[in-house]
Amino acid sequence: MAPAPAPSASSSSSSYSNSTTTGPSPVFKRRRVVEEDDTPKYSYDDLDDDQDQSKPAYIPLKQRRLMELEKLHQKTRGLPLGSTLSKAKQKQAEEEDEEEQDKDLGVQRSKQSLLDEARRLRELESQKEEKSQAEKDAEEERKILEAHAARRKLASDLELAKGINYTEPIKTSYRPPRFIRQRSEEENAKLREKNHIIVDGVNVPALITNFRDMKVPQCVIDYLKTKNIVKPSPIQMQGLPTAFSGRDMIGIAFTGSGKTLAFSLPIIMFSVEEEKKLPFVRGEGPVGMIVCPSRELARQTYESVKAIAEALVQGGYPQIGVLLCIGGISMAEQSHTMSKGFHIVVATPGRLQDMLEKKKFTLECCKYLCLDEADRMIDMGFEEDVRNIMNFFKQQRQTLLFSATMPKKIQDFAEQSLIQPVIVNVGRAGAASLDIIQEVEYVKQEAKMVYLLECLQKTAPPVIIFSDNKNEVDDIQEYLLLKGVEAVAIHGSKTQDEREYAIRSFKSGQKDVMVASGVASKGLDFNEIQHVINYTMPKEIEDYVHQIGRTGRSGKTGIATTFVNMNTNEQTLLDLKYLLMEAKQRVPPFLAAIEDPRMAAGGKLTSCPVCGGLGHGIKDCPKLEDNQRRATAGFSRGDDGGGGW
Template sequence: MSEAPQKRRRVQRSPSPGYKLDDDDNYVPYVPVAQRRQEKLAKITSWTANSDRDRARRQKEEMEEQEDAEKEEERRREKARKERTLLMEAQEVHTKKDIEGAYSKKTDYQKAEEADAEILAAIASRRKLASDLELATGVQYTEPLKSSWRPPRYIRERTEEQHKKIREKHHILVDGENIPPPIEHFQDMKIPGSILDFLKTKRITDPTPIQLQGIPTAFAGRDLIGIAFTGSGKTLAFCLPLIMMALEEEAKLPLVRGEGPVGVILCPSRELANQTYENVLAWCEALAKDGRYPHLNTLLCMGGISMGEQSHVLNKGLHIVVATPGRLIDMLEKKKFTFNNCKYLCMDEADRMIDLGFEDDVRNIMSFFKRQRQTLLFSATMPKKIQDFAQQSLIKPILVNVGRAGAANLDVLQVVEYVKQEAKMVYLLECLQKTAPPVIVFSENKNEVDDIQEYLLLKGVEAVAIHGSKSQEERQYAIKSFKSGAKDVMVASGVASKGLDFNDIQHVIIFSMPKEIEDYVHQIGRTGRSGKTGIATTFVNMNTPEQTLLDLKYLLMEAGQKVPPFLASIDDPRAVQGGSLKGCPVCGGLGHGISNCPKLEDTQRRQMASHRAANDAGGGF
C-alpha cells in the first residue's frame, strides 16, 4: 500500500543586501594587485632619482671648489714666477745644462764599464759547484770537516799580529774565517821524518810561501783556494795533506778490496796527471820505506793507458786516485771503484777545471760523492770570476794568494822581440844559442809544432814534439826522452804548458804568442821554477792582435821587466778616456775589459758549436 506524499515546507531566505550605486561619499573603487605594485615601484623610482640628483649636485659643487682651488694655486705660482729675478733663472739654466752635459758627455769608457757590468752579471748566474743530488735535495753543509791535526803549542799561542807579520814577510794574502796559522818549518807541521828526509834529497828544506800557509790550512780540514806563481810548490801543498789523510784512515782500519779511495786529485791534461801520479808514488814509497808506516795504494786514471795494467792496485784497498775527468767518469760509471767513503777532492789548474769546458764533467764526478768532502782548488791563474764562483761553492773557504792571480813569475826574465812571420824559423836557431839545453818551444798551432820540429831536425837539433793530436805513446816518449836529457828541445802546443815540471829548463821560446794572456803566463812558467831563474823569449809581429800586445805590455810593467819601444807605443783607449785600469774578471788580463775578452769569445764560440752539433744530430732520421 503506497504511502501518501509528504508536504514540502517553504524555506524562508534571508533578504539580499541592497547597494546604492549612486552613493559617492563612501565608494572606494577596486584596484588590481598588479596596478598597485606598479604604482609602488614608480614611487620608489622617483625617490631614487631624487637622491641621485642630490648626489650629482653635491659632486658638481665639490669639483667646482677643486677647480677654483687649482686656479688659485696656478695664479699663486704665476705670481711667484714673475717675482723671481733673472739671476735665479740664469743659475737654474746653468745648473740644468751642467747636469745634461755631464750625462750627454758620458765617456766611451763609462759606457764600456756599464756594458762590462751587464756581461759579468749575466755570466755570474751559474749554479754553484755541487752535485746534482745536493742541488736537487737542497743539501747544504755549513761547517768544515773535523780534523785531528793541531799545530804545536808554541804556534797556537802566537798572537794574530805575529801570524800577520809572518804572512807579510812572505807576501801571503789570506781571506776567510778562523784562518789556521802559517808554519815556517816542515817539522812543525808534524810531517813524518821519512818524507822530510826524501824532500831533503830533492833540496827541499823549507816550505815555500804557498806551502807554509796552504799545508796547515789543508791539514786543518778547511776548504782552500790556493793561488801562487808557477813553480812555487803547489803540488806538494795539496798532495801531502791527502797522503796524511789516507795514512790516518789506513791506521784506523786497513782498507780491503773494493774500499776507497780516500781522496782524488783531478788534472786537466794527461801529462799533468801522470806527473802528479809519479810525485805521489815517490812520496808514498818514501813514507813506507822505514817500515813504520803502511803502504798506500795509488791509481792513475787517465785516457790513453790500459787500466788492466793497474789491476794489482784495484785488487787492493784504494787510497788515492789521480785522474783526468773523462776516464774517471768512465771508471765510476762501470763501478770499478766508488766514492762512498771519499772525502778529499783537489783540482789542479782549477780555473780550467771549473771553466765551461770541464764544469759539466766536474758536476758529474761530484754526483758520485755520498758524504761531505774537503775541496781544494789550486792554480797560478785564477780570475776574479772563478774565485767568486768557487767561494760560493766551498764551505767557509780560505783564500791563500801569493802575488796577484795571473801575474808572471818574477824569477823569469821576459824578452819580447818583433820578428817577421817569414823570419821566425831562422831567428829560432839564433835564440837557441842563448842558453844551454834543455829548451821548450811553444806554438799555438799543431801543424806549426810539427813544422818546427821537422826544421830543427833538418838543422841537426835533437828535438821532439808534443800536441793533442799525437798518441799517448808518442806523448809519453817525448816527455820521457826530454826529461832524461836524450833530447835537447821540445816543441809543444798548449798541452805542455799547464803545470808540467821539467828539470833545469833555462829557456822558453814562445814561437807564436797565445791570444789568452793566461796561456802565456803558464808557458813562461816552465822555467824559473823552485827559486831558479830562467829566460822567456817571445816572438810577436803584425799578426799578433793589438789587444794581446796590450795585455803583454801591462804584464811586463807589473813584473818590472823591460818594455820594448814598439810595445810601449801602444796606447790603452781606457787610459785615454780617463778610466781606471782594472783587470778582466774572466781571464785576468790587464789590457782589456770583459767585453773584449778573447777567453769569453772562445767559450761562446765553443758553446755555439756544441749547440749546432746537437741540433744537427737531432734533425736527421
C-alpha cells in the first residue's frame, strides 16, 4: 500500500487552526530540523597528539580566551606558534593591546589609579552640584525681584486708563551760557570724573561748576555765602542744570551733600518766573510740590525754601507763597498763605492727600514734583499715598527723586515711571560718607547704659543717640537727665509740640544730647554734630547709613560709634563689615571673623537690589521680609509717624 502523502504547509496550517478552535486535540509545533555539523567548534592546536580528538577534554572559557589571546600576540609579534609568554610579558602585551585598541577608538585611558579616578569623578559631581545650586539661587533671586518689582507705573489713574504716555520732557526757558553749551562731551566727561559724578541718560545737560554760570541771582549767591556755601557740591553741579532744564531726574548722593538745595532752588526759580508773568490770586497754585517722609524733614525743607524766597524779595524779585502741609499742626496757621495764591507746597503724604481730597487746593497748574528720600516714599509703606496724590495731577509734570540710599529696585521702578530720566550718582547708592569715622564696639546689653556715658566723653556736644525702640529712647533720656546731662527725646509717639520743642532746643544749643528713634534719621540737618551714637544697631543697613549721616556733613568730619552684641543679627553685621571695608574704616576682629557664605560658595560680592546691603542677597533681605510683614498686617505707614498724621 502506497504511503500517504505529506501534508502541505497550507493544509498543516488549516489543521493547526482547526485543532485550536474545534477540539481538545494536542497542538504540535513545527520545528526546523538542523543538521549537526561534525566539524569541531574549537581547534586545539596545543593539545597532545595522543589525545583523542573526537572527545576533547573540557577547557574553561577563561582559559580558552587566554589561549586565543596568546596566539593572537604570537602572530602579531612574529613569535613562533607553540611558544609561551611569561606572566609579566603577557600582562605588558595585554596593556599594549588595550592601548592600541583605545587609540583606534579615540579613547584616552587615564594613567591614574581607580581610587584617584573615583575621587576625581566625585569632585566633578560636587562642582556640578555647586554650580547648579548657584544657578538655582540666581534664578530664585531673579523671580523674587520680578515679583517684588511688578508694580504699576507711578502715574495718575487717568493717564493709565487712557494710555497717556509723555515722550518729551517739559520745556523751560532756561539756557546755560554759550561756552557751556559749546563744551564737548569729552570735556564734560573729564569734569564729571574729576568730581566723582556718574550720569546715565539721553542728552544729559552739561555740568556747571559755579552758581554764577548757572544764572542763579546774585542775591541768592550772597545768601548761600552766609551759609558757608561758596561753590556747588558735586550733586548740585550736575543736578541744578538738569532740573533747570526741565528734565526728570534721579539724584543719588551721600548724606550731607546738599541734595535739598539741588531740588529746592529750581522750584523757587520756576515760581518766581510764573509770578513775574502773571501774579497769582486766591485759589491759584501751586506750581510745584516737595513731598517728604517725615514732619521734621518737611519743616526743615520749608524753612530752607522760605529763607531763599526772602533773599529773592530783598534782591527785588516778587514774593512767592510757600505752604507747609504736615500733620500735627492746625491748617489755620497756614490760612494767610492759602487766602492768596501760593506757589510751593512742602508736605507729608498723609496731610497732603487729605487736603487734596477736601479740595482745599488743586494741582491743575502744578508742573513740578519732588520726592525727597524717594526710596522711602515709593516703598510699600507710602506708595499708595503717593499714587493717590498723583491722581490729582491734570497735566505733564517734571518729577525728581532724591535720596542717599536708592536701591536698584527703586531705580528700575522710577526709570519706568519718569520721562527720559537723568540719573545722577555721586558715589555708590547706599554707601556711607567718607567724612565719617566709623567705630564699632562690642558691648553687652546690660553694660550699654553705663558705657554710654564713657562714649559721650569722646567729643564735645552736640551729640545724637539713636535707638529703634521708643521705650528705650525714653529710658536713655531719663538716665542721662539723672546723670546731669541736658537731653531731649524724640520719637513717633511724641506729640507734634514735643517733637518741635526737641528739635528747636537741640538746634539752638540749649540741649547737648538728643535721643531719637528713626524719625530723626533721614534728612534732618543739625549744625556742628560732632558725634552720633547708635545705641542699637538698626536691622537694615540703609537705616544705619542715614543715622550716621547726621554727622560729617558739608565736608566736615564726624564720629559715629555703634554698639553691637549677641542680639545683633549676623547678617546685619556682615552688611556692616562690608560697609566699613568700602569706606576704608577699621574692621574689628569680631566682625572680620564673620564669613560670607556666598564667598565660600564661589559667588561674587553684589549689593542687594532691595536695600543696597553688600552682605546678603535678595532672598535674605530683612527689608523685604519687613515689607511683606507690613503688607500682611495691613499697615500703610512706618512706625516713625512720618505719614503726616
